[in-house]
Amino acid sequence: MELVILTLKGYLLFTIGIIVIFSVRHYIFTLNRIFGEQRISYQDIIDSDLKTISVLIPMHNEEKVASNILELLVHADYDKDKIEIIPINDFSKDKTREIIDTYAAQYPYIKPLHRYTGERGKPAALNEAIKKAFGEVIIVFDADYLPPKGILKNIAVCFNDPEVGAVMGRVIPINTRRNILTRLLDLERTGGYQVDQQARYNLRLMPQYGGTVGGFRRKKIDDLGGFNTKVLAEDTELTYRLSINGLKVLYANRAECYEEVPEKWHVRAQQIRRWSRGHNTVMFRYFFPLLLSPYLSLREKLDGMLLLLVYCVPIILLMGLFDSLALFFLGKMELFSSVFFLIFIGAYNNFGNFAPFYQVGTACLLDGAAQRILLLPFLFFNFFFNMWYITEGFLDACIDTITWRKTKWQKTERFRTVHK
Amino acid sequence: MSNETKSIILYHRSYRKITRSLRVFLLQFLVIALPFSLSIVFCYPQITHTVSIFAQAVLIPFFPPDVLRVIKLPYVVGNVFLVDLPSKYPSIFFSLVNSLVCLFLLVLLPVIRSAKHVFIFLIAVCFINLISSLYFIFFPYHFPYEAVDYSELYIKQQVSIWFFVPIIMGLSILPLPSTLTSKLITMLVTFFYSLIFGTVRYAVFLFILAKASLLYMAVLFFVLGPLVDFIYIVGIYSVHVTMLSKKMRSDFTSWNWLY
Numbered sequence: 120m121e122l123v124i125l126t127l128k129g130y131l132l133f134t135i136g137i138i139v140i141f142s143v144r145h146y147i148f149t150l151n152r153i154f155g156e157q158r159i160s161y162q163d164i165i166d167s168d169l170k171t172i173s174v175l176i177p178m179h180n181e182e183k184v185a186s187n188i189l190e191l192l193v194h195a196d197y198d199k200d201k202i203e204i205i206p207i208n209d210f211s212k213d214k215t216r217e218i219i220d221t222y223a224a225q226y227p228y229i230k231p232l233h234r235y236t237g238e239r240g241k242p243a244a245l246n247e248a249i250k251k252a253f254g255e256v257i258i259v260f261d262a263d264y265l266p267p268k269g270i271l272k273n274i275a276v277c278f279n280d281p282e283v284g285a286v287m288g289r290v291i292p293i294n295t296r297r298n299i300l301t302r303l304l305d306l307e308r309t310g311g312y313q314v315d316q317q318a319r320y321n322l323r324l325m326p327q328y329g330g331t332v333g334g335f336r337r338k339k340i341d342d343l344g345g346f347n348t349k350v351l352a353e354d355t356e357l358t359y360r361l362s363i364n365g366l367k368v369l370y371a372n373r374a375e376c377y378e379e380v381p382e383k384w385h386v387r388a389q390q391i392r393r394w395s396r397g398h399n400t401v402m403f404r405y406f407f408p409l410l411l412s413p414y415l416s417l418r419e420k421l422d423g424m425l426l427l428l429v430y431c432v433p434i435i436l437l438m439g440l441f442d443s444l445a446l447f448f449l450g451k452m453e454l455f456s457s458v459f460f461l462i463f464i465g466a467y468n469n470f471g472n473f474a475p476f477y478q479v480g481t482a483c484l485l486d487g488a489a490q491r492i493l494l495l496p497f498l499f500f501n502f503f504f505n506m507w508y509i510t511e512g513f514l515d516a517c518i519d520t521i522t523w524r525k526t527k528w529q530k531t532e533r534f535r536t537v538h539k
Numbered sequence: 540m541s542n543e544t545k546s547i548i549l550y551h552r553s554y555r556k557i558t559r560s561l562r563v564f565l566l567q568f569l570v571i572a573l574p575f576s577l578s579i580v581f582c583y584p585q586i587t588h589t590v591s592i593f594a595q596a597v598l599i600p601f602f603p604p605d606v607l608r609v610i611k612l613p614y615v616v617g618n619v620f621l622v623d624l625p626s627k628y629p630s631i632f633f634s635l636v637n638s639l640v641c642l643f644l645l646v647l648l649p650v651i652r653s654a655k656h657v658f659i660f661l662i663a664v665c666f667i668n669l670i671s672s673l674y675f676i677f678f679p680y681h682f683p684y685e686a687v688d689y690s691e692l693y694i695k696q697q698v699s700i701w702f703f704v705p706i707i708m709g710l711s712i713l714p715l716p717s718t719l720t721s722k723l724i725t726m727l728v729t730f731f732y733s734l735i736f737g738t739v740r741y742a743v744f745l746f747i748l749a750k751a752s753l754l755y756m757a758v759l760f761f762v763l764g765p766l767v768d769f770i771y772i773v774g775i776y777s778v779h780v781t782m783l784s785k786k787m788r789s790d791f792t793s794w795n796w797l798y
Contacts, residue, residue, distance in 0.1 A: 146710070153714050154561045157554040289553075299654075313552075372553040384655035440761070444667065447757060448674055450683030476773045477711045480780045484715070486552050489784045495777040496770050500656035507659050 127446050134439030141432060144425055145474035148318035149481045158321050160371035161277040171201045172275050172334070173254030177244045178206055181262040182214040183533045184379070188262055189222045189229070197271045199228055203253060208233045209244045240527070241330075242346035242353040249340060258334035263379040263533055265293060266332070273374040274334045284339050284366025285357060287316065288332035288374030294534065295491075297382050302494055303501055304380040304387070310479035313486055316370045324422035325362055326370035330354025331378075339366060349519075350404075351526050352397025359405040362423065365414035382534045388508045390531050395512025396519065398430040403520045433506040434513045550794055557716050558795045564714045567722075572709025575726065579702045580616060586701065586734070587694050588620040594742040595622050601750060614695060621694045624745055626686040629675050629752040637754060638672035641665040664762050671757040686748040689756050693744065693764070697737045700768050704730050711776055716793045717783045725779045732771055 174192060178185055185206070192204050206219045208231060216233060223229045232248050249257060256278045260266055270288060277286040289312045295305040320326045328335065330353060340346070343360055346353045358368050381387040409415070409423045476495050483492045518524055579586075591609045598607055606625055611618040629637070644665045648658045675682065708726045715722070744759050787793045 150561075150714065153557050154559065154564075155556075157556060159554055300656075303656075317553075373551065375553075383652070385652050388655065440663075443761065444670060444757065447760070448670070448683075473707055473711070473769050473772060476769075476776070480711070480777060484780050484784050484787070485555060485557075487784065487788060489781050489788075492777045492781045492784060496774045499770050499773070500660050503660045503663055504656040507662075 124446070124449060124451060127442050130442045131439060131446065134435055134442070137432060137435050141425070142474040145478050149314055149478045151318040151321055152314045152485065153481060155318070155321050157317070160273065160369065160373050161280065162273040162371065162373060169198065169201060169272065169275050170255040170278055171253060172197065172256045172258055172271060173252035174202065174204045174258045174260065174271065175245060175248045175252070176204070176206045176260050176262055177209055177241045178211060178215050178219070178262045179209045179530045180211045180213045180215060181533065182218060183535045184263045185215050185218040187535070188260060188264055188266065189219070191266050193222070193226050193229070194268060195266065195271045196268045202228055202271070204229045205248050205252060206231050207244045207248050210235055210239050238348055240348060242348045242350065245353070246345040246348065249337065249345065252337065255337055256334050257337050257340065259331055260376070261331040261378070263535070264331060265377040267376065270374050270376055273371055277369050277371065278334070278336060282367050283336070283369055284361035285328040285335040285368045286333055286371055287326060287328045287368065288371050288376055290329065290332055290378050291375055292380040293377035294379050294382060299497065300384060300387060301380050301382055302491060303497060306479050306483065306491065306494060306498060308380070309482040309486055309488070310475065312372065313482035314478050317372045319422060320370035323419070325358065325419055325426060326368050327426060328354050328358045328368050332374065332376040335361070336366070349526055350397060350400050351393055352401050355398050355401045356405070359401060359409060359423065362415060362419070363405070363408050363412035379533060379535060381531060383532070386532045389529060391505060392508045392512040392515070393529050395430045395509040396515040399513050399516035400519055402427040402431065403516065430509055430513065433509040437506055437510055555794045557714070558793055559714055559716050567713045568709050571723070572705045572713065575705035576702050579698070583619065583698045583701070584617040587698065590694070590738045590741060591620040591622050593738050594745060597742040598622070598624070598746060601746065612691060614698070619694050619698065621690045622745055623687045624690065624749045626753050627749055627751065628679070628682070629754040631676060631679065633752060634672045634675040634754060638669055638676065641669035641672060645669065664758055667761055668755070668758050671754050675754050682753060684753070684756065686745065686753065689748055689760070690745060692760070693741055696765050697741070700737065700765055701730070701733060704733050704772065707772065708776070712779060715780070715783055716787070717779065721779070725775060729772060729775045732775065733768065736771060
């Protein structure tokens with residue numbers, strides 16, 4: 120029994136240690152974003168010949184949004200001789216095919232790819248489209264995105280630096296005012312991009328390629344054998360594959376693009392569970408290759424490791440809650456009363472819980488937001504929500520890894536009104 | 540657009556930062572936040588004494604005379620004062636009803652699709668209460684605590700929260716380009732809110748443990764205890780940042796770009 124109690128106490132300290140590490144990380148990033156030297160993206164320092172690009176838009180039953188993105192891309196500011204747009208109709212059963220074909224008939228540089236055979240899902244669709252693409256750079260948008268006029272140039276120009284393997288732009292929700300969920304997701308996105316991604320770029324750590332509003336070097340993905348169709352988070356996997364092979368992932372905060380965030384809780388639950396599943400699968404596969412990579416500095420490895428563990432932290436916390444409950448009912452509350460432990464609990468509650476809020480608050484301030492900052496306390500409830508569904512995703516990832524279960528791509532439901 | 544407006548080219552939000560010096564922030568932190576926190580270390584015997592006297596005064600009408608006492612225990616560099624009070628153990632029937640209600644809610648809540656974030660929080664509350672209820676059903680005589688144990692834990696935790704409030708507010712508000720007066724006011728408001736909230740909650744929780752049941756101790760500790768404290772800390776912080784953000788919209792000198 121003593122051994123059990125000792126193990127439980129040890130785990131509790133481990134949990135607190137993890138929280139303190141992640142809190143310190145949040146604080147460093149936030150302070151860097153407030154005070155540190157900001158690295159600008161390449162569009163502000165390079166202006167020369169642009170590379171040929173292929174813009175890939177995976178679509179599965181996207182009739183609500185397909186015409187919006189195609190309309191914006193045909194008006195994008197990019198040399199039409201150097202661009203092709205490949206809308207990938209991935210087994211759609213609605214009017215996606217007709218919409219794509221209408222645009223393709225008008226614009227010769229729109230080259231649709233209709234897929235009704237083979238493997239389904241975004242990674243498989245991208246692999247097939249890349250084989251067909253002529254661009255030196257591949258730029259990807261999800262179908263619900265609304266790319267502004269100059270974004271293709273902003274992303275493509277970064278690849279004039281031969282060290283750059285992938286570039287990620289900033290994602291901004293467009294349907295923020297719909298309800299409390301969209302407002303809270305807007306806060307999360309703001310913190311994630313304006314502070315987290317930019318600080319990691321400033322500090323020359325590992326900004327993350329997010330699979331949309333971004334691009335990657337085509338030759339490199341060919342060399343790496345394309346996307347792994349068994350992984351749901353092909354974006355995170357690409358980040359790590361490129362990084363451990365010596366290429367850099369850039370973050371372009373100026374390359375802003377609007378997206379539609381989920382408007383219903385069950386859709387968000389499905390989305391975050393999928394992210395957790397994919398991200399944790401990547402964690403299982405790339406944790407050790409990351410540590411052994413000869414191309415990364417120690418701090419890049421440390422940041423990469425913490426980034427890999429991001430979707431593990433809620434599970435560690437949940438286990439910590441069960442652990443505390445067990446200690447409580449075993450009569451070990453004197454542990455919770457000790458000075459040493461109270462200092463840790465204080466740090467845990469104050470810094471551990473507060474740090475992400477501080478990051479989001481700072482990001483909103485930098486964005487010039489006002490009223491929406493008042494919603495910060497409501498993110499507290501998201502903490503439990505995320506913990507629940509991330510844990511489910513983690514369990515999915517464990518089963519995937521152990522049983523080699525085949526993953527099935529789950530599309531996020533769209534909410535945009537179709538204008539006829 | 541007037542000529543005056545045209546003469547100002549606003550910085551894009553992507554790379555702007557705040558015109559504050561890291562050194563000034565660190566200096567302010569050392570001069571304001573740290574001494575504020577350290578003052579708690581020297582004042583907590585008096586603070587906990589006042590809190591306990593208040594809680595005792597509130598609870599006295601509900602208890603027989605001489606049952607409630609304010610006692611002191613040694614803690615760190617001084618004593619903490621706390622209310623000693625009787626415990627109420629739940630009956631088997633009470634525990635059973637609690638467990639059935641929690642089970643019912645645990646089945647019902649996951650089905651609700653709207654406001655899922657709130658319901659998942661409630662699921663956590665129900666789950667912990669279910670465990671506690673089952674404990675009192677199967678091991679009713681083995682519950683290892685009395686209400687006074689919780690009273691002690693609560694007071695000690697509050698001391699740690701009061702100690703950390705100036706530090707956390709210092710770290711988050713002192714780097715911002717608001718006036719020093721507004722920062723001090725925010726820090727003081729947070730601290731006094733914490734003091735008042737902590738005192739009122741103490742009296743309410745003790746009442747629940749002594750009059751309703753010890754069964755609720757786990758929920759009070761794990762879900763409604765220190766975890767809730769940071770919600771109002773974040774709330775007050777968000778009000779400060781919102782006011783600052785509105786002010787900075789028209790004050791271009793507050794922003795730097797790149798370096």
